[in-house]
Amino acid sequence: MAGKPKLYYFNGRGKMELICWLLAAAGVEFEKEFLEKRKQYEKLLQDGFLLFQQVPLVEIDGMQMVQTRAILSYIAAKYKLYGKDLKIDMYVEGTTDLMGLILMCHFLSAENKEKQHTVIIEKATNRYFPAYEKILKDHGQDFLVGNQFSWADVHLLEAILMVEEKKSSVISEFPQLQAFKARKSNIPTVKKFLEPGSQRKPVPNDKYMETEESPPNELL
Structure with a gap:
């Protein structure tokens, strides 16, 4: 084994x-x-x-x-966790780009870090989160692809939580993402990891x- x-x-x-x-x-x-x-x-x-x-x-x-x-x-x-819809790769790449902006912060000076925080919030609220809000609304399911838990869901939840560390109210204007976060955070394996x-x-x-x-x- x-x-x-x-x-x-x-x-x-x-x-x-x-x-x-x-x-x-x-x-x-x-x-x-x-x-x-x-x-x-x-x-x-x-x-x-x-x-x-x-x-x-x-x-x-x-x-x-x-x-x-x-x-x-x-x-x-x-x-x-790969799902049956090849759009999963597109959705994963979007959250990867957003999280990449956050990871970059750790290697910046204090002044540049503050500027990067502003960029992160701006792009999250104007580019990435509106896209995922629309995907969830149009799809009409609890998950990003098909109707099953996938890698794309894990990635999006992680991205939301990372941006919330910069601004706790960042998804306040996104009801689909708020509901998504609540559902995915209560999946037993995810809930355990968040404890x-x-x-x-x-x-x-x-x-x-x-x-x-x-x-x-x-x-x-």
Whole structure:
């Protein structure tokens, strides 16, 4: 019997949080190994685990998988979270773009970070959230694709929660998204991941990237 998936990344959210969310939503237990010293990264390189010399890395089903999108696609397919509508890729890419704007904040100066926060809220409320509001309204179902829980739903919920960390009232003008958030947050596997003490990473602080030794650029 295969063991639990094992995730390698630095000690923060970053791209690995997307993978944690999807595994958790699928009800899959997993382990993490945080790369807090350069020698840990170099060991993975020497062992041939990092095909493109970067993380995230996930050991799953006897494989060493890299490249975030490939890992997420594999997990979604394996645990039947890919849905039956190929629009799922389009919806996932939209939330990926939005979350990318948020991830960028962690590497900016204080002044530029404030500017980026403004950009995030503006694009969330004028570009991304109106699109998902319309999708849900037109679709008339509880889920983004078909009528079943999928990777697209997980991604959208995570994006909503991330933007709410910047502005708590950000979906106040989007009734479909409010209802969506309430429904998806109460799915048992998701609810468990949102509870205190889960493997979900907290909001990043000023020590987000701090380690005993500076992480190599390849980890970023």
